[in-house]
Amino acid sequence: MKQIFKATLVGLAASLAMSSAAALDIGTDERMKLVLRPDERHLVLFEMRSFLHTLQVISDAALREDMQAVADAARSMGSGAANLIPPLTVAKLPPTFQMLAGTVHTTFDAMALDAESLGDPVHTQRQMTQMLQTCNACHGIYQVAVEEPFPRLKKKR
Numbered sequence: 001m002k003q004i005f006k007a008t009l010v011g012l013a014a015s016l017a018m019s020s021a022a023a024l025d026i027g028t029d030e031r032m033k034l035v036l037r038p039d040e041r042h043l044v045l046f047e048m049r050s051f052l053h054t055l056q057v058i059s060d061a062a063l064r065e066d067m068q069a070v071a072d073a074a075r076s077m078g079s080g081a082a083n084l085i086p087p088l089t090v091a092k093l094p095p096t097f098q099m100l101a102g103t104v105h106t107t108f109d110a111m112a113l114d115a116e117s118l119g120d121p122v123h124t125q126r127q128m129t130q131m132l133q134t135c136n137a138c139h140g141i142y143q144v145a146v147e148e149p150f151p152r153l154k155k156k157r
């Protein structure tokens with residue numbers, strides 16, 4: 001048992017050393033900052049994790065050729081799904097961001113419709129691959145930054 005633990009630690013140390021070596025030439029984070037309040041950041045990131053979760057469910061369902069499960073999962077993230085992000089927050093997001101987010105939702109719509117009408121898991125896989133390009137495109141452009149609170153007022157003496 002102890003031996004296994006040691007081996008795991010050595011493995012972990014080696015992979016950390018390798019990743020920090022690879023990290024040397026990644027430069028600095030120059031992506032455009034979306035400045036949001038902490039609660040807005042939470043909503044945006046929650047939606048992101050839901051995207052990832054839904055893709056995982058779809059990938060699993062497609063492998064099992066359960067096309068109804070593919071359709072249900074895709075529809076839960078489609079353009080008809082409840083929009084968590086309030087209009088005032090959406091208004092802070094640049095047009096390109098909104099366009100790319102819209103593409104993700106309409107691709108989920110198409111995945112749901114096609115899963116029901118074609119029932120072809122390979123087609124679903126192609127749609128996922130295409131969607132991942134949109135995910136990557138947006139991640140390459142933007143980062144989320146948290147709005148600075150107002151500076152504290154100085155107390156009068």
Ligand code: HEC
Nearest residue numbers: 045048049051052097100101104134135138139142143144
């Ligand atoms: C319209 C732009 C956009 C699209 C499209 C997009 N993302 Fe994101 N995503 C972001 C931004 C911005 C962040 C925050 C990145 C940062 O601050 O470094 C993020 C963060 C994430 C995170 C991290 C969440 C967390 O809790 O920290 C995950 C996971 C994620 N995205 C998954 C996806 C997946 C999967 C897709 C495609 C289905 C996708 N995103 C599409 C903009 C986008």
